[in-house]
Each structure stands twice: as structure tokens, then as C-alpha cells.
Amino acid sequence: MIDLSIRRRIGDLDLDVAFRADVRTLALFGDSGAGKTSVLNAIAGLVKPREGRIALDERVLFDSAAGIDVPVAERRIGYVFQDGRLFPHLDVRANLVYGARSGAHIGFEGVVALLELAPLLERQPSTLSGGERQRVAIGRALLAEPHALLLDEPMTGLHAEARRQVLDHLRRLRNELGVFTVLVSHHASEVAALADEVVLLDGGRVAGQRTRAEFEAIAAAAVPYAQP
Amino acid sequence: MTAWLSPADWSALALSLRVACFSVVVSLPFALALAWLLSRKRFAGRTLVEALLFLPLILPPVVTGYALLAILGRNAPLGHALAEIGIVFAFRWTGAVVAAAVMGFPLLVLSIRVAFDNVDRRLEAAAETLGARAWRRFRTIVLPLSLRGIVAGCVLAFARSFGEFGATISFVSNIPGETRTLPIAIYELLSVPGGMDGVRHLSIVALLVALAAAASATVIAGGVARRDGDD
Numbered sequence: 539m540i541d542l543s544i545r546r547r548i549g550d551l552d553l554d555v556a557f558r559a560d561v562r563t564l565a566l567f568g569d570s571g572a573g574k575t576s577v578l579n580a581i582a583g584l585v586k587p588r589e590g591r592i593a594l595d596e597r598v599l600f601d602s603a604a605g606i607d608v609p610v611a612e613r614r615i616g617y618v619f620q621d622g623r624l625f626p627h628l629d630v631r632a633n634l635v636y637g638a639r640s641g642a643h644i645g646f647e648g649v650v651a652l653l654e655l656a657p658l659l660e661r662q663p664s665t666l667s668g669g670e671r672q673r674v675a676i677g678r679a680l681l682a683e684p685h686a687l688l689l690d691e692p693m694t695g696l697h698a699e700a701r702r703q704v705l706d707h708l709r710r711l712r713n714e715l716g717v718f719t720v721l722v723s724h725h726a727s728e729v730a731a732l733a734d735e736v737v738l739l740d741g742g743r744v745a746g747q748r749t750r751a752e753f754e755a756i757a758a759a760a761v762p763y764a765q766p
Numbered sequence: 767m768t769a770w771l772s773p774a775d776w777s778a779l780a781l782s783l784r785v786a787c788f789s790v791v792v793s794l795p796f797a798l799a800l801a802w803l804l805s806r807k808r809f810a811g812r813t814l815v816e817a818l819l820f821l822p823l824i825l826p827p828v829v830t831g832y833a834l835l836a837i838l839g840r841n842a843p844l845g846h847a848l849a850e851i852g853i854v855f856a857f858r859w860t861g862a863v864v865a866a867a868v869m870g871f872p873l874l875v876l877s878i879r880v881a882f883d884n885v886d887r888r889l890e891a892a893a894e895t896l897g898a899r900a901w902r903r904f905r906t907i908v909l910p911l912s913l914r915g916i917v918a919g920c921v922l923a924f925a926r927s928f929g930e931f932g933a934t935i936s937f938v939s940n941i942p943g944e945t946r947t948l949p950i951a952i953y954e955l956l957s958v959p960g961g962m963d964g965v966r967h968l969s970i971v972a973l974l975v976a977l978a979a980a981a982s983a984t985v986i987a988g989g990v991a992r993r994d995g996d997d
Contacts, residue, residue: 584894617895625889627993679896
């Protein structure tokens with residue numbers, strides 16, 4: 539469960555977002571500049587809200603009133619960035635184990651099997667395709683045994699086949715691991731495929747919160763938030 | 767037939783190599799720390815620190831040598847206090863290391879700082895989300911990704927130290943076998959009748975050492991580039 543209420547000005551964006559959700563996969567959906575990534579950064583601790591509160595289950599990560607601000611390294615948030623951000627000087631295996639914890643949900647072999655990474659283990663990140671890079675980034679985040687997984691536009695920039703592959707892996711992840719996940723996307727099809735609930739963001743504000751069925755209906759009617 | 771290099775020349779060459787190596791090794795940890803501070807932190811007195819850092823590049827080396835003598839000489843308060851516990855720099859080869867380190871320090875710091883500035887901060891943020899605290903991020907991300915700049919800085923500092931003359935002769939003088947480095951030996955030979963052969967030979971040696979240092983830097987940088995997939 540996530541309980542979030544944050545306020546902060548970031549560049550031209552006046553972020554004022556509050557929502558609460560008790561689902562396995564939550565999506566933040568909206569146009570570019572809506573504040574989706576800023577919300578993820580706040581959950582991970584990479585951006586500090588001016589005021590507000592962020593709690594995952596009963597664990598308070600940030601509370602300006604109580605003076606709580608858990609350091610990024612202690613938040614146990616697995617963050618899959620839009621560009622993967624693999625460490626270029628480490629091979630895939632070393633990237634995967636960088637933040638690994640011994641008690642990870644499914645362990646190294648499990649992650650390698652789930653994401654089909656075995657053929658990639660000895661390769662350098664610079665030799666990977668976009669889809670392979672994202673799968674490694676997802677595996678790396680999972681091995682850190684996160685309390686929550688943040689996926690920031692994980693399929694942006696991928697060609698159709700790579701998108702399909704990553705989407706399939708994310709579906710398996712959702713079904714087999716059950717890690718609470720926040721997905722950021724501006725593609726309705728990705729959101730509909732993965733999310734249990736959707737928070738609609740517009741100009742740094744929450745424009746609505748929908749179940750997957752409601753969101754699919756909106757998307758099908760091709761009204762504001764439906765994009766191919 | 768006389769030997770190409772005399773025993774005194776060999777001694778000067780060995781001393782110069784030792785001084786240059788030690789000066790880089792001794793100053794590297796300080797250079798890494800200062801470069802990181804200048805690259806990552808905003809603090810009061812930063813401009814003053816940067817100005818002081820540049821001083822050895824701007825001051826005549828003889829003045830830097832005199833300043834070292836004034837600070838670390840046996841009659842200076844600090845030099846006297848250090849001598850009490852058995853640490854003496856003036857007129858010792860260790861003093862030549864200090865002089866060389868001071869002269870090479872700005873080049874070392876500037877190279878490393880540029881390398882630190884060029885490390886993608888977003889990678890550090892990714893490491894942080896994976897549980898890496900500051901020291902681990904520095905050790906596993908910043909340091910390896912800055913390796914080319916660090917190597918370049920070490921080579922520059924080594925070359926500067928190997929060729930150091932003014933500050934060394936002012937601070938530790940010209941004592942054969944102790945402080946008579948290769949540049950000082952060349953300078954001395956220039957003023958000795960019939961010394962030109964020795965000058966020529968030592969100059970060729972200096973050229974070979976410089977070429978070897980530059981070549982090894984290129985090889986190391988190439989290896990790092992291949993590792994990072996930059997080529």
C-alpha cells in the first residue's frame with residue numbers, strides 16, 4: 539500500500555500530488571511534464587518534497603512534519619530508470635549483483651531465469667540492445683530485494699518486438715513475485731496491460747484515480763488519457 | 767672507452783625516478799580527496815582553496831622551494847617540530863619528494879577533478895537506490911569511471927616531478943646521491959668543462975622516460991576505453 543502526499547516546485551512544474559492505493563501494481567499516467575517521474579523520484583528519495591508524507595505499507599519514508607527523511611540508500615526502493623542506467627564499466631553479471639542482498643525473493647538464478655538473462659551475463663552494457671538493457675536493469679533492481687519497484691517508462695525507445703518482450707517479462711514479474719510496483723507511462727496500452735489501478739496526472743496535480751477496468755473504458759473511448 | 771652513463775648519472779636517474787614515483791603515490795590520496803571536494807561540494811573558502819591550489823603553477827619554482835624551506839626547514843617551527851620526532855625533509859631525498867609533490871599537485875588535482883565532473887551523476891543516483899552509500903559509490907562508480915583522468919593526472923604529475931628543478935634545488939640543494947636529481951645533474955654538467963657529452967646522454971634518458979610515461983598512459987587509457995565501451 540502506498541500513501542503519498544507531496545508538494546514541491548520543480549522548474550516550471552508546481553507539483554502537488556496526493557493519492558493512496560492498496561494494489562499490487564499502480565500506474566501513474568499522464569502526458570510528458572505531468573510530474574510522473576518527479577513523483578517516482580520523490581518515492582525513491584532522489585527529490586526531496588518541500589512538504590508532505592510518503593509511506594509504503596506502514597513504513598514512513600518521508601514526513602516533513604515529523605522530520606523523517608529516510609536516506610535513498612536505506613529506502614529499499616528498486617528503481618528502473620527510463621534509460622536503464624547500467625554501470626558501463628561492469629559486465630551484466632556485476633551489474634546484476636551490485637545491490638544484491640543475500641535474502642532476495644528469488645535469488646540470482648531465479649532472476650536470471652525469469653528475465654532470460656543467462657546469455658547476457660558476460661557481456662558489457664554497451665553491447666546490449668535497448669530491450670536487453672531494460673531487462674538487466676529490472677533484474678538488478680529486483681536482486682536488491684526492494685520493498686517497492688519503480689518503473690519509469692521502461693519501454694520507451696524500444697522497437698515493437700523489444701517492447702513486447704519487456705512487457706511479457708513485466709507481466710510475469712507481476713504474477714510471480716508480487717512486489718508492489720509503481721509504473722510510469724504515457725502509453726495507455728502498457729498501463730492497461732500491467733496496472734491494477736491508475737492515477738491520472740496532469741500539470742503536477744492528480745486528475746483522477748481509476749481501476750484498470752475504468753481506465754480501459756476511458757482509453758477505449760479515446761478521451762484525454764488514451765494514447766496509442 | 768667511458769661508459770655511456772657514469773655511476774653518478776645512474777644515481778641521479780634512479781633518484782629522479784624514485785622521487786617522481788613517491789611524489790605521485792604520496793600526493794594521490796590527497797589529490798583524490800581535494801578533487802572530489804571541488805567537484806561535488808560547495809563550501810565556504812572554496813575560491814581560496816582553488817587559488818592556493820594554482821599557486822605552485824604560477825609562482826616561480828624557486829619561490830615555492832624557498833617557501834618549503836621556510837615552512838619545513840630545520841629552523842622553521844613546523845620543520846623543527848617534525849625534526850624532534852625524527853622527520854626531516856630539508857637536504858634529504860624525502861624533501862625532494864615533497865618539492866616534486868607540491869609542484870605536481872595542481873596538475874594531478876585538475877585532471878582528476880575534470881574526470882570526476884564528467885562522471886554521470888545519474889549513475890551515482892542509480893547506485894544509491896541500490897543501497898550503495900557514499901564511500902561505496904565513490905569506490906565502485908566514481909573512481910573506476912574516472913580512471914582515464916586519474917591516470918592522465920598521474921602521468922602529468924610524474925612528468926612534472928621527474929623534471930622538477932627550481933623548487934628542489936632551493937629546498938634540498940644539490941647533494942650527490944641524496945638530492946642530486948637528473949635535472950640538477952644536467953644543470954651541474956652544463957657548468958663543467960667537457961660536460962656536454964653527459965648533458966646529451968642524460969637529456970636522451972629524460973626524453974626516453976617521458977616517452978615511456980606518455981606511451982603507458984595511452985595504453986592504460988585505451989584499455990579503460992575498451993572496458994567502458996567508449997570506442
